[in-house]
Amino acid sequence: MFARLRRWIEERWPLSAVLRLGLDEDIPGGASIAYSLGSATLLVFLLQLLTGVWQLFYYVPTVDHAYDSLDYLRTSVPFGWLIHGLHYWGANAMVILAALHMARVFIWGAYKRPREMTWLLGVALLIMTMGMSFTGAPLPWDERGYWAAEVGTSIAGTVPVVGNAVMEILRGGASMGQLTLSRFFVLHVALIPGAIVLLIVLHIIAFRRFGSVGPWKEEKRIRSGPFWPDQAFRDVIVGMALFLILVALVTYAPPPFAGPADPVDSSFTPKPEWNFLFLYQALKLFKGPLEPVGTVGIPTLSVLILVLIPFLDRREERNPARRPAASTLGALGAGAVVLFTVFGYFSHPGGGSGAAASAGPPTGSVAGLSASARRGRRLFRSLGCTGCHAIGGSGGSVGPDLTNEARQNRSRAWLLEQLDDPRSHDTASVMPSFASLATGEKNALVDYLMSLGADSLPGVVSDSSRGPGAPGAAVGASGDSAVSAPGSRLGPPGPAASMIGNVRHGGDLFAGTCRSCHGEAGEGGVRNPGSADGTVPALDPIDPMLADADPRVFAGNIDRFIQHGSTPTGPAPSLSMQAFGDSHTLTQEEIANIEAYVLSLNGVDRASLEHPGMKPEAFLLLLIVVLALAGVGMGGVWLRYRGTE
């Protein structure tokens, strides 16, 4: 049957010739696992093609739906978690495998004449792989990807003369937006993969023209083995192991839910993907006018060196021990990349004045403030003071506006006493006591307060990149017009209810916005005179009427409060929940992050799998069992083959 089908095809299409081109090759020295790196890179690329195309069944490349569509795939589509996870880890694996493959070729001296074309096509493939990594990261339109693209395109903007034009062409305009996403999408799913497929074909043709280079020692080159099946079998085993590792990574280290992209978020610290960290770290060495050396010079030089290697090192010798210059330079180059990557990984952004640091959201100037006042400024934010006090037009309105506190003629002692016992100056004050702070912390806060309005020093809010409509206020007074009247119905959930936020980021936002009323980690206990309960409701545990095992229902329940606010029952509650969404005090993305955090306080995962198809651990176990059975089966077949000899 198969023979007839094959003959039928053969008469009409050169099947055997094509298979021969792909498979028939004698490898000097025989097959080796070391030669599997190229095939492994190819297999991972094929996996990327498959999982990439499959994601397109659900992914939508628009700024308003990209994040939600991908999260829908990951949580609500059977095996969506696996498809996206394989693509995420496959991308990382492909960069590593391509680099290892290149390193192996370098060590074996396989770039030398007549294989220069194979090497050059390989360099082009490596650049394209990096291009895929760069253009793929922003597609989820989450915090990580958005800021990686913002920083990456800004780096392009530092190129002398044409930089700004290049940046705007990449972004589709002066700023990041829909056109940026569309451009990155087209590059990632059409243009670059197309180029990669073409380059792979050319790379393999070039490779087949002269075959594998084999070992450098003549005595090891005496015997040889065919690619099919000797090398192919090893490639399959390596491919299987790789697939198992990728599934294990997806199971135990799934891609993070970074939270939806929020262009006005000043608290997110952008950092490039790990495979660009070496460049990011190198950039920090070049400051001021030398910046283009780092942004343009280093990448150009790196590519130039890779391109020139076969033309600089033209001796026939392939034994690395007898190529001291090449071996040393190769080791130094690889060492520098690894070292810079490690440094980059552990570095804190903002440490350098390079483009990567300056391209992100402004971190604000604290020039003019004493060290103690700076510490006080940090404390003011971290303690949640902005929840009740406004500075520079931004912040809560429960307590007095502190914009010009220095001009109030209040003594240091008065301020310290206010921190220790707020009711010593106003018996009706609802401000919590900060007596538990260390003396140094209280002094720092007072130093900061006494700097406010003393001159034109920047306030707490001036360091934020928020727009004028998005101050960091937390609670409104009961007279706030945005607060719904007692007993009034809450409106429907807002857009945030359907977004999967990031728990850690939500925790940070909670500390700055919600903690002053709902207590540390939502444990409650904050006084609310005039309300029926006497205290602000705790969020851990939250009112059982609001909690739900279904994260979407749970998020929807609390979202209505965060969007529209509410006023507690009671004769005259001092504190009311402000309409954070309706008043645009918080962005929808920020609300989604806070909701993910509040759900996590109550033991509910906002990103839990709704339709997993199969749970990740179960799928991994199934894969291990299937592969083990296949291995045992093959062992049995091998014994039968041996028996027939």
Added chain:
Amino acid sequence: MTEESSRTRRRFLKLASASLGGVVGAVLAIPLLESVVTPALRGRKSHFSRLARLGDLPTGSPVDRTFADRVSDAFIQETVLRDVWVVKHGPSNVDVFSPICPHLGCRFDWHSGRNQFLCPCHGSVFSMVGEVVGGPAPRPLDTLSTRIEGDEIFVEWERFKVGISEKVAV
């Protein structure tokens, strides 16, 4: 290694490569297929929206009520405002009518003077309980599914085919 054993080994390697490759391919194919097939076969999930407080509804007099219907289409969530006719007959006996005339899809209205629902397009007339009293309407007014929880009534929005005598959801 003899010529024969080498040939046997390679025959085995060919079989093993193809089989193991096939196994991995099959393990991958199942999730890929399931991810596009199963979601398509999922039935429609009913969802109820809060309509009104029973205590707020007058007895024996139809009222037009608007409610927010949260529409969920895969990852796109929208809140759409809809309106329905609510007729409370007793403390927990409530009819909720779709506002669309079952004749040809016009929106009918309550005529308090005649104590009847009237459709302005082709003159269909319905009683307070939705029965056809006159005009070309082929069936009574379409009732919507409701659920009462405590003092609140919830409704499930649906549209029905018009112009036919059976009530068939679109």
